[in-house]
Amino acid sequence: MRLLVRQLSRDTTEEALLDLFEPFGSVQSCAIVSDEATGQSKGFGFVEMPKPGEAKAAVKSLNGFLLDGERIRVKKAG
Numbered sequence: 001m002r003l004l005v006r007q008l009s010r011d012t013t014e015e016a017l018l019d020l021f022e023p024f025g026s027v028q029s030c031a032i033v034s035d036e037a038t039g040q041s042k043g044f045g046f047v048e049m050p051k052p053g054e055a056k057a058a059v060k061s062l063n064g065f066l067l068d069g070e071r072i073r074v075k076k077a078g
Contacts, residue, residue, distance in 0.1 A: 001049055001050075001051075001052045002046055002047075002048050002076070003046065003055060003059060003074055003076060003077060004044065004045075004046060004074070004075055004076070004077040005017065005044060005046070005047060005072055005073070006072065006073040006074075007043060007071060007072050007073050008041060008043050008045060008068075008072060009041075009070045010040060010041045012032065012041065012067060012068045013032070014030050014032050014045070016067070016068070017045060017047065018047075020062065020067060021049065021062070024049070024061065025053075025054025025055070025057070025058070026049065026051065027047060027048070028048040028050050029047070030047050031045055032044075033045055033046075046077060055076075059074050059076065062074045063075065
């Protein structure tokens with residue numbers, strides 16, 4: 001299941017995002033979207049978790065979680 005993670009701090013790294021989601025299960029991929037011109041984070045990213053049950057548990061627990069000073073939003077990517 002592909003998850004959309006919004007409202008990320010510009011300081012949040014892909015490694016930090018991976019560390020946040022791994023306790024809920026296996027993470028297939030993790031990517032923060034960055035601006036091509038500046039290389040800075042656009043404040044959102046995607047996490048791919050192959051097992052739907054684990055992904056749903058992550059969404060339930062992490063939506064509204066405070067990460068690097070920002071309350072992140074996590075939901076299933078449409």
